[in-house]
Amino acid sequence: MSVRLKLTLSYAGFLMLAGTLVLAAMLVFYLYFLPAGWVDTTGNFWINRRLLLRSFAPFIAVVLAFLLVFGLLGGWLLAGRMLAPLACITDATRMAANGSLSQRIRLPGPRDEFRELADAFDTMLARLEAHVAEQRRFAANASHELRTPLAITQTLLDVARNDPHRDTSELLALLHAVNTRAINLTEALLLLSRADQRSFTREQLDLSLLAEEATETLLPLAEKRGLTLETSGDITPTIGSHALLLQLTTNLVHNAIVHNLPEAGTVWVTTSAHPQTAVLTVENTGEKLSPHLVSTLGEPFQRGTQRIRTDHAGVGLGLAIVKSITRAHAGTLTLTPRDTGGLRVTVQLPARS
Numbered sequence: 001m002s003v004r005l006k007l008t009l010s011y012a013g014f015l016m017l018a019g020t021l022v023l024a025a026m027l028v029f030y031l032y033f034l035p036a037g038w039v040d041t042t043g044n045f046w047i048n049r050r051l052l053l054r055s056f057a058p059f060i061a062v063v064l065a066f067l068l069v070f071g072l073l074g075g076w077l078l079a080g081r082m083l084a085p086l087a088c089i090t091d092a093t094r095m096a097a098n099g100s101l102s103q104r105i106r107l108p109g110p111r112d113e114f115r116e117l118a119d120a121f122d123t124m125l126a127r128l129e130a131h132v133a134e135q136r137r138f139a140a141n142a143s144h145e146l147r148t149p150l151a152i153t154q155t156l157l158d159v160a161r162n163d164p165h166r167d168t169s170e171l172l173a174l175l176h177a178v179n180t181r182a183i184n185l186t187e188a189l190l191l192l193s194r195a196d197q198r199s200f201t202r203e204q205l206d207l208s209l210l211a212e213e214a215t216e217t218l219l220p221l222a223e224k225r226g227l228t229l230e231t232s233g234d235i236t237p238t239i240g241s242h243a244l245l246l247q248l249t250t251n252l253v254h255n256a257i258v259h260n261l262p263e264a265g266t267v268w269v270t271t272s273a274h275p276q277t278a279v280l281t282v283e284n285t286g287e288k289l290s291p292h293l294v295s296t297l298g299e300p301f302q303r304g305t306q307r308i309r310t311d312h313a314g315v316g317l318g319l320a321i322v323k324s325i326t327r328a329h330a331g332t333l334t335l336t337p338r339d340t341g342g343l344r345v346t347v348q349l350p351a352r353s
Contacts, residue, residue: 005079007075007078007079007083008079011071011074011078011079012071015068016064016067016068016071019063023063023064085117086114088107089107092121092125101125101132104122104125105121106118106122149179149185150182152178153175156171156174156175159171200243202239202241205239205240205352206237206238207236207237207271207278208234210245211249211270211271212231214246214250214252214253214269215231217250218253218257225265226263227261227264227267228266229253229266229267230268231269232269232271233269233272234271234272236272236273236279236280237273238278239352244329245329247321247325248280248321249280251318251321251322255282256269256343260284261285261286261341265284266284267282268281268282274351277349277350279347281346281347282344283338285340285341287342288337290337297335298319298323298333298335319345329349329350332348334347
């Protein structure tokens with residue numbers, strides 16, 4: 001049976017039960033609680049009781065029949081009216097299942113249980129639509145990025161096949177560089193997928209130690225570029241994956257070094273502990289960035305240098321990985337352009353309790 005039919009039968013059954021109890025109470029009152037003169041005028045009380053029952057029975061039957069018809073009809077109408085919002089939600093669900101994620105219920109009326117359910121469903125559809133759009137963009141960008149080194153490799157191999165007497169040392173160096181880039185891109189994609197799935201072990205960590213480890217690893221790169229790398233901060237306890245949070249910190253420091261001034265630039269790495277959060281901040285000097293450009297840097301394959309590649313430009317997944325790792329640790333990522341040029345990146349993670 002449908003829910004509407006079940007509700008109809010429930011309404012009708014309850015109405016019949018209530019009517020039966022009322023009529024039974026009236027009959028008992030007439031038989032046992034009225035003064036004797038109202039019922040027994042001949043002195044034969046038991047005969048009058050039978051006569052009363054005999055005369056009252058058709059009335060009971062008519063009333064119960066009316067209550068049954070009224071209960072079924074009224075229950076059907078009331079159930080339909082009560083379940084109308086569910087029909088809207090069902091239609092939206094069917095459309096979403098067919099791929100139309102732009103459909104919204106927007107249920108009118110007072111804020112009751114159905115309205116809260118519809119609003120929650122609309123919110124879920126909005127997030128799902130945004131997620132699907134992001135995944136489609138990511139798949140398109142990933143396909144493009146992976147196709148580039150494969151196409152370059154194919155071209156180099158065709159050149160070598162058509163010119164067998166050509167010096168192979170230069171060809172091997174180019175193939176090695178292209179292959180290294182393809183490997184780095186694949187590893188970045190795997191790391192991004194791992195962070196999105198949140199399949200990692202959490203442990204107690206000190207964010208300041210991770211910052212020191214990342215800066216020490218990248219100090220030679222900063223010195224090679226003539227940059228000053230400064231670190232500061234107190235003990236900053238948090239909880240999460242050591243490998244992922246170290247990757248997050250390394251990506252931020254690496255980006256700050258690569259996307260900096262040509263010379264005499266600076267990178268500041270600071271950590272701070274707060275009652276509810278552990279904060280990592282990475283700032284760098286550099287060219288001035290527009291707020292619109294900064295808002296897109298967390299997307300996959302976006303670069304602050306308009307996709308210009310350098311020797312350490314990476315594959316365009318640095319901040320996307322940072323964003324994914326931060327989200328997997330229930331944190332927040334904030335990108336802010338500096339007034340004097342460069343970028344300020346702030347990562348807030350839950351503090352270790």
